[in-house]
Amino acid sequence: MxxxxxxxxxxxxxxxxxxxxxxxxxxxxxxxxxxxxxxxxxxxxxxxxxxxxxxxxxxxxxxxxxxxxxxxxxxxxxxxxxxxxxxxxxxxxxxxxxxxxxxxxxxxxxxxxxxxxxxxxxxxxxxxxxxxxxxxxxxxxxxxxxxxxxxxxxxxxxxxxxxxxxxxxxxxxxxxxxxxxxxxxxxxxxxxxxxxxxxxxxxxxxxxxxxxxxxxxxxxxxxxxxxxxxxxxxxxxxxxxxxxxxxxxxxxxxxxxxxxxxxxxxxxxxxxxxxxxxxxxxxxxxxxxxxxxxxxxxxxxxxxxxxxxxxxxxxxxxxxxxxxxxxxxxxxxxxxxIIWPEGVTPFHAGIVNLKQGDEEADAACEALYASLKALGLDPLYDDRNERAGGKFATMDLLGLPWRITVGPRGLKNGVVELTSRRTGDSEEMPPEAAVEKIAQIYAGIA
Amino acid sequence: MxxxxxxxxxxxxxxxxxxxxxxxxxxxxxxxxxxxxxxxxxxxxxxxxxxxxxxxxxxxxxxxxxxxxxxxxxxxxxxxxxxxxxxxxxxxxxxxxxxxxxxxxxxxxxxxxxxxxxxxxxxxxxxxxxxxxxxxxxxxxxxxxxxxxxxxxxxxxxxxxxxxxxxxxxxxxxxxxxxxxxxxxxxxxxxxxxxxxxxxxxxxxxxxxxxxxxxxxxxxxxxxxxxxxxxxxxxxxxxxxxxxxxxxxxxxxxxxxxxxxxxxxxxxxxxxxxxxxxxxxxxxxxxxxxxxxxxxxxxxxxxxxxxxxxxxxxxxxxxxxxxxxxxxxxxxxxxxxIIWPEGVTPFHAGIVNLKQGDEEADAACEALYASLKALGLDPLYDDRNERAGGKFATMDLLGLPWRITVGPRGLKNGVVELTSRRTGDSEEMPPEAAVEKIAQIYAGIA
The missing domain is CATH 3.30.930.10 (Bira Bifunctional Protein; Domain 2)
Structure with a gap:
């Protein structure tokens, strides 16, 4: 969505x-x-x-x-x-x-x-x-x-x-x-x-x-x-x-x-x-x-x-x-x-676009969105024109267990950030790796 | 079931x-x-x-x-x-x-x-x-x-x-x-x-x-x-x-x-x-x-x-x-x-055992039941000790679109009978072929 x-x-x-x-x-x-x-x-x-x-x-x-x-x-x-x-x-x-x-x-x-x-x-x-x-x-x-x-x-x-x-x-x-x-x-x-x-x-x-x-x-x-x-x-x-x-x-x-x-x-x-x-x-x-x-x-x-x-x-x-x-x-x-357990979370992961309108960031988000959906997962993509801080606050409030943050700076290095809502720990990785990791987490749950 | x-x-x-x-x-x-x-x-x-x-x-x-x-x-x-x-x-x-x-x-x-x-x-x-x-x-x-x-x-x-x-x-x-x-x-x-x-x-x-x-x-x-x-x-x-x-x-x-x-x-x-x-x-x-x-x-x-x-x-x-x-x-x-359209039928197919208690017929029904379920289909197996006539009448009343009839006589020749509820047409075939045909019918529906 x-x-x-x-x-x-x-x-x-x-x-x-x-x-x-x-x-x-x-x-x-x-x-x-x-x-x-x-x-x-x-x-x-x-x-x-x-x-x-x-x-x-x-x-x-x-x-x-x-x-x-x-x-x-x-x-x-x-x-x-x-x-x-x-x-x-x-x-x-x-x-x-x-x-x-x-x-x-x-x-x-x-x-x-x-x-x-x-x-x-x-x-x-x-x-x-x-x-x-x-x-x-x-x-x-x-x-x-x-x-x-x-x-x-x-x-x-x-x-x-x-x-x-x-x-x-x-x-x-x-x-x-x-x-x-x-x-x-x-x-x-x-x-x-x-x-x-x-x-x-x-x-x-x-x-x-x-x-x-x-x-x-x-x-x-x-x-x-x-x-x-x-x-x-x-x-x-x-x-x-x-x-x-x-x-x-x-x-x-x-x-x-x-x-x-x-x-x-x-x-x-x-x-x-x-x-x-x-x-x-x-x-x-x-x-x-x-x-x-x-x-x-x-x-x-x-x-x-x-x-x-x-x-x-x-x-x-x-x-x-x-x-x-x-x-x-x-x-x-x-x-x-909220911090939803994986078994009942309304969406499996959130995608936050740090710079809506940036061609590369938009394309990377769309690709992530499509890849997750193709695996039967249900992502929530925050595609609004809002400040990053507001988007993070919304995602934290909603409590989706995993968030992928996409921004021009990371993309220059070929990475996005995957963050656990529960621990707050973030990890940089290529977009495909983030998709793969999320798919593994939900295997047998979703 | x-x-x-x-x-x-x-x-x-x-x-x-x-x-x-x-x-x-x-x-x-x-x-x-x-x-x-x-x-x-x-x-x-x-x-x-x-x-x-x-x-x-x-x-x-x-x-x-x-x-x-x-x-x-x-x-x-x-x-x-x-x-x-x-x-x-x-x-x-x-x-x-x-x-x-x-x-x-x-x-x-x-x-x-x-x-x-x-x-x-x-x-x-x-x-x-x-x-x-x-x-x-x-x-x-x-x-x-x-x-x-x-x-x-x-x-x-x-x-x-x-x-x-x-x-x-x-x-x-x-x-x-x-x-x-x-x-x-x-x-x-x-x-x-x-x-x-x-x-x-x-x-x-x-x-x-x-x-x-x-x-x-x-x-x-x-x-x-x-x-x-x-x-x-x-x-x-x-x-x-x-x-x-x-x-x-x-x-x-x-x-x-x-x-x-x-x-x-x-x-x-x-x-x-x-x-x-x-x-x-x-x-x-x-x-x-x-x-x-x-x-x-x-x-x-x-x-x-x-x-x-x-x-x-x-x-x-x-x-x-x-x-x-x-x-x-x-x-x-x-x-x-009833004659259910495939899109809404409560069960995808019925299995009628003509001779409940007959070792071979029971085994064939169980195998059909397991094969259909393994394909994600939802069969109704009439495993009651009833006359064949009563079982057929029940299946016709319930209106499942497809019925597989299993009896000792057919099994001797390696076949079961697949019957369309809508047309009443029956066809003899090996059990695996019946399963395959039902799976094909529901591909994209079930």
Whole structure:
């Protein structure tokens, strides 16, 4: 993309309404614009990252064997009356009447609707195991929406639901989700630590939240520092293997890691003192096995191999897709702006032309732009007539991981400059070498 | 995908609520399930096609230089009061009050919101031309929703908005949209004819609807049969070229083609009688230049090269993404089921194992499945323990363009059968040849 043809309304001043850095940087970098309280328009740059995150979530869910579908945003109140949640859910549920006066709602989650789909179409254990998921806009009418997309009212979320014959099978689905979530977050350059969560009114031991450590996190967290040494990496895993998935769960959850909701001082005291850590964290996902709560209330039953009809065991598993943009920025920025991890960066590299209009510089930039595109990469070329200082400041704000700087002086020596946004280190090299290096960095990522 | 692991709830009986063939076939093929009146869940097969159509629209919009973004589903009523449409819009607008009693609405379209974004960030002609678009769920509270996704209440639509300094520039944007729409529909295997439309209360000569001919279309259409001979094909076009885009508009709109709303008997009579056609059509898109209606009402102005401030010239351009699934099926089916065009088929080919459990047949199917996937193709393998007749009927209903049938008898002679869903023609060949042929068919499509 050429910046002169893009819509990138960068703000020079810090917007006064933004209390946290991710909100401030998303507004300044022209990624979002508030449409009304807690509701955002995703400007082109923001939408591009949102879509990348969505695609990573899709890929990792499907790799785990989960099946994509899409439920609507508006739901009938009737299903929620069946489960008993229509009255339980407070004012955060946006209730709507249509022109015929029928009670509708903007779905804050989808247990009822997916259970209805399941019970309408599945009647035998032979169709299990089954995990369906979707990525759809949801609405929660937060009384005080704030922190930009981190705590908005209209938000984009992946929610998946497993249906299994037995508790044992459902716990494999639980473990499978945990593994797929670890992979998902790592691809986004995030370390998200699974922490034992509170089962809420349903209770149960089987729920973990995934937290990204960040000073601005809404939760206080307590953990054994050994958990931050764990990485999933590129290990191969067979998602059908009960043992493999269980081993990953064991590895990633056996050390102490809890939020304030489930924190246990006595247990924490057993962690070697040098490894006890307290910090703040942002919740970016949760997995939850809740057994037969909805299947019993709504009659989602299957015939088992013994001919008996039993309610299915279910769980629901969420990833906060729009919230992740905020979390990534909270975890990865400096005082100049965002620093995108390669896996989610909106553009793979920026090209800065130090002297727009200089024949040689323009030609070199065009050639770089074309070479990167020919390799399937997506560069952002700042072809505006602006001072170098302004162009650098914009690129730093946007946070593309790599910048190629092109100027007449370097070109005389046959070189351009390749700069890492994260380290700030620059290196001079011929243009072809810069292209080659960027291609290598993104091989297997882009 | 292996059918045994997919969620494909095929219906044996014709659902009584479906009045038209696309609705019936989408329900029977397990593509959608009604969630409430005019609101559908997209089951995995339906979602897969929806996503393919969405991606084609994205690709063609971006090819034309239009910039993707995303506006929210819920909007504040205030903006609509500014444009004057809050009161004008009737009961089809779903009006909502949030917990603080603020007036909101579920966006039926986005002229107000995009104009607000524009006026907040753009002040100079130097930032023009600009075309922004998004693909987002919309809601129109139809009094009698029917025909499945063809006339639902919650629907998925691409709407794009151009901002230009002059009427002349805006008409180039209009033409550019027309060209991109022609390409878009052809990639989906559809012939959509641009027909002069009614400007409605705004008036104006610059609006065309795109209609797909189908017996169940809601509009009566009148046209010169010569328009159906026109195809865009794979001609190269420079979307920045005013002349090239204008020439395509001229070519595709100079012959008579109108809906009943704009039909002119006298003009129609000038068409050679042998070429006069009357038929029915389904509207799948509309382009519209409306000048300064919103920019004046909402103060979306830029400074021109002469230093004077003027309201921008705008247009809005829509493609009914979810509706297109219905339109494609109306245009492409037979009494056995759907016939997907290659560009949008949910799976590239089906593999039918005539004797599941037979060692040789199973191995041959697995090998075919692996070979197709290795080529980046996406096969659906019917690996269920079912009679051949049932498997064929399912494949015909689903409408995958190509089917490979594998049975012990053929394998003895080293062959499988490749069948075209459209023609019904079958050909025996070695498995490798079938894979090769399918790969060739999808080269440049998939």
């Amino acid at each position: 050429r910046l002169s043809r893009y819509f990138l309304p960068v703000l020079k001043e810090n917007p006064s309404e933004a209390q946290i850095v991710s909100h401030r940087l998303m507004l300044r970098a022209g990624m979002i614009k508030q449409a009304s309280a807690g509701i955002y328009s995703w400007l082109p740059l923001g939408f591009k990252v949102l879509r990348k995150i969505e695609n990573i979530v899709h890929e990792e869910q499907q790799r785990a064997g989960h099946i994509p579908m899409l439920m609507p945003t508006l739901q009938s109140a009737d299903l929620w009356r069946e489960s008993g949640r229509y009255d339980d859910y407070g004012e955060e549920m946006l209730r709507i009447k249509d022109r015929h006066g029928r009670d509708m709602l903007y779905g804050p989650t989808n247990e009822e609707l997916i259970t209805d789909i399941f019970r309408s179409h599945v009647g035998s254990y032979k169709d299990l195991p089954l995990t369906l998921y979707h990525i759809q806009w949801k609405f929660r009418d937060e009384i005080r929406p704030r922190f930009g997309v981190m705590r908005g009212r209209e938000f984009f979320m992946k929610d998946g639901y497993n249906f299994d014959l037995t508790k044992e099978d459902a716990l494999h689905a639980y473990n499978r989700h945990l593994v797929s979530y670890l992979r998902t977050y790592e691809r986004m350059g995030l370390q998200a630590i699974p922490m034992r969560a509170d089962g809420g009114p349903i209770g149960g031991d089987y729920t973990h939240e995934f937290l990204v450590l960040a000073e601005t996190g809404e939760s206080e967290v307590f953990y054994d520092s050994a958990v931050t040494d764990l990485t999933f990496g590129d290990r191969a895993i067979d998602y059908d293997s009960v043992d493999q998935c269980a081993a990953v769960l064991e590895e990633f959850t056996s050390k102490y890691a809890r939020t304030d909701e489930t924190h246990d001082e006595a247990l924490f005291a057993e962690v070697p003192e040098a490894r006890q850590r307290t910090a703040r964290g942002i919740e970016v996902g949760q997995i939850f096995y809740f057994g037969t709560k909805y299947s019993e209330a709504m009659g989602a039953k299957v015939q088992g191999p013994d001919g008996k009809t039993v309610p299915v065991h279910m769980g629901s598993h969420g990833i906060g897709v729009s919230r992740l943009l905020g979390a990534i920025i909270e975890a990865s920025h400096d005082d100049k702006g | 292996r059918l045994s692991r997919y969620f494909l709830p095929v219906l044996k009986e014709n659902p009584s609520e479906a009045q038209i063939v696309s609705h019936r076939l989408m329900l029977r093929a397990g593509m959608i399930k009604q969630a409430s009146a005019g609101i559908y869940s997209w089951l995995p097969l339906g979602f897969k096609v929806l996503r393919k159509i969405e991606n084609i629209v994205h690709e063609e919009q971006q090819r034309a230089g239009h910039i993707p973004m995303l506006m929210p589903t819920l909007q504040s009523a205030d903006l609509w009061r500014e444009s004057g449409r809050y009161d004008d819009y009737g009961e089809e607008m779903l009006r909502i009050k949030d917990r603080h009693g603020r007036d909101m609405l579920y966006g039926p379209t986005n002229e107000e919101l995009i104009t607000d974004i524009f006026r907040s960030h753009v002040g100079s002609y130097k930032d023009l031309p600009l075309t922004l678009y998004h693909i987002q769920w919309k809601f129109r509270d139809e009094i009698r929703p029917r025909f499945g996704v063809m006339r639902g209440r919650e629907f998925f639509m691409k709407d794009g908005y151009n901002f230009d300094l002059t009427k002349e520039d805006a008409l180039h944007a209009y033409n550019r949209h027309l060209v991109s729409y022609l390409r878009t529909y052809e990639r989906m295997g559809l012939q959509a004819i641009p027909m002069r439309a009614d400007g409605g209360p705004i008036g104006g000569d610059y609006t065309h609807e795109f209609l797909v001919l189908a017996e169940t279309g809601e509009s009566e259409v009148f046209y010169d049969s010569a328009v159906t001979d026109l195809t865009f094909g794979d001609r190269a076009i420079d979307y920045d070229s005013v002349d090239q885009c204008a020439a395509v508009l001229e070519e595709f709109t100079s012959k008579y083609a109108r809906t009943d709303e704009t039909h002119d008997e006298a003009l129609f009579a000038e068409v050679p009688e042998a070429r006069q056609r009357t038929a029915r059509g389904i509207e799948v898109g509309q382009i519209f230049y409306f000048g300064t209606k919103y920019s004046e009402a909402m103060g979306a102005k830029v400074q021109g090269p002469d230093g004077k401030t003027v309201p921008v010239h705008m247009g809005s351009h829509g493609i009914g993404v979810s509706r297109l699934l219905g339109a494609i099926i109306e245009a492409s089916h037979d009494d056995k089921g």
